[in-house]
Amino acid sequence: MALVIHEDTAADAAQIGGKQPVLAILTVDDDTQLFRGNRSNFADIISTGRESGFIVYVLTVKKLKLNRKTLDGFTFEAASENWVQRKFPFPDLIYNRIPLREDELQPEVRRKIAACMKHPGVQIFNPKFFNKWSLFKWLRQSKTTKPYIPETRRMLTVSGLGKMMLQHKFLYLKPVSGKAGKGIMTIQLQPEKPLPYRLKIQGNKGSTTYNCGSIGKLWTRIKKESSGERYIAQQGIQLAALNERSFDLRTLVQKNRRGQWDISGIGARLAGSMSITTHVPRGGSVEDPEKLLVSVFGQDEANKLLNKTRTTALIIARQIERGSGRSLAEMSLDLGIDQDGNIWFFEANAKPMKFDEPDIRQRSLERIFQYSSYLIKMKGH
Template sequence: MNLKWIEEADSFELHSTKPVLAILTVEDELQLFRGNRSNFADLLQTGKELGFITYVVTTKDLLLNKRRVKGYAYAEDTNTWHQRQFPLPDIIYNRIPYREDEIQPTVRRKLAAIAQHPAIRLFNPKFFDKWSLFEWLKLSKSTQPFIPGTRKLMSAAGLKRMLAKYPYLYLKPIGGKAGMGIMTIRLQPEKPKPYRLRVQAKKKSITYRCSTLSTLWTRIKKQSSGTAYIAQQGIELASFHDRRFDLRALVQKNRLGQWDLTGIGARVAGPNSITTHVPRGGSIEEPEKLLVTAFGSEQARRILVRVKQTALLIAKQIERGSKSTLGEMSMDLGIDVGGNVWFFEANSKPMKFDEPHIRKKSLERIYHYGMYLNKRKRQAQAQEG
């Protein structure tokens, strides 16, 4: 690597009028920084094409009182990352990959300092948790109808009340990710062991049958290992060749700073899985194909329009409820056997969409929204000046 060239590039970039976007993560002793490296490389390449100075930076290296910060650039020809000096960012895109990293006191303090910085715009400041999402969505009459019955899982008595109302339940960890730790319960009163508990393992599920509520509760407590859970009304999802499916919508803000639908994907549950997540054995399919097979072409078209409208409605309400600046989110939406739309989950750190047309647009929209934030920042500075 030509160090003289890097120094010259640094000098040029410090005096450049290009917007500067930094992808925020945390340091890692073994591999410099944490996160999805191929995603970061794609983001940097897209930023370059759209006229940005862009780099990866850790919370430790982001010194907000300096004009220069140490960041990481990607060399495509050698598939390596190298550290160099960059200008302090105008915009920060939070991609800290794990909740346990984001809740560290030093990381929380840095995020709070970024939020207070007059010259930096941060979006997607933290992970969502499932309980907060449902609380926010319940605040609006327009989003209430899409929420399954949901309660915190606190006691055997509370579980009994939920099962009396909904004989089919999903149990989900409040801070869960990619379908980990999910369980289902079906109450089958006619059977000698009326409680059927299914627990999601790596790519299959394990079934336990319990004769009493007390036995069921003991098993759930053992499986949950002290993690906080919600209990949620089970929805009888539409299926494709006897395998349930749901939809993944990616909503992002555009050049005007408005929520827009980037794309919709579909995931079909694995043969022995209780979730549709690909890491748990799910597979990717075309939404139109699944909906037409389940409902016919006319109703499928109406459902897709309703899904798009619902995704945007929910995104706006989540942003209002979170009182944060958000630039993107993915959400899981289910279609029941009657064609009704249900909201299951939203993620403020969306995983990569494998569908190529969605992927390309998703990368570009990060920078489109970055342009909007930078323009707003400059307008605010001009008014103050």
């Protein structure tokens, strides 16, 4: 894909801006391909923004100069299918889509985001990735969200893990900064077996199983596999399953044109036959949530569960925002329903991936600009 540089003058760019609202999609530089991130997603956001009357462009942290009126950014020209560099007006809103935690943790990136948050002329969406441990801490602080949280502890010592195994025969081990199911393990205690501790480790497609004779041996193996990453241990939930494949619900929650949390859609992910997670890259599949729930619980119960999922997702999103102490714009939530129809919270992502369901996808793009318009209107008051 070629890069074309257009040297628009700053004056032209400012004029193009006029009174149009401006949103910049923030990412980081990349030596080989200009900037990092999901290009097709960025192109979709730019085109939806145009339809909503916005100027939208991709902006890298390096090119974000807080004291300038115009900035160098990238836009996608559909006709030539090229990303082109142009001068753009300084943004009213910055939508953080820096794709990787390690990029976001770079000192210069952290400094720039902190400066944006202090800057009176800038509103920034989704200041940073969530940390799993913080999420559970925030959700435990409220009586309304606490019941949805499986028991979760930091995995620090072999004795701590032993205590947890006394209470729960099945545990999930998850990296604190994990993404897309990477590094997840499960432990199952089968006391009647000669090697009672069964450790399963999620690989790229399938999983590897180790059977250990003692908790000491189990701990050694876990430490080796976790290679120094920080982990949490979590009570294992026996999720509702179809043909022995468990499933969970992915709920997209975004702020709407009134500035309130709203459900943009619910999708379902069915685990791959050899996988311990439902993530599609690891063999999971995209399914219709209602069909799955009906096949397990029947129509009436499925309707109740879908409504309950919507209400629960909104309660959780509000509490995460409260706990984070920041204004957030969107998040996706992984919720599970166990065999008795109870809802459980597993994960929230501050930078939701593209949903595969076309209707959810379309709504998710439109909501970005509906909420942006709300923010700009509020700022004008």
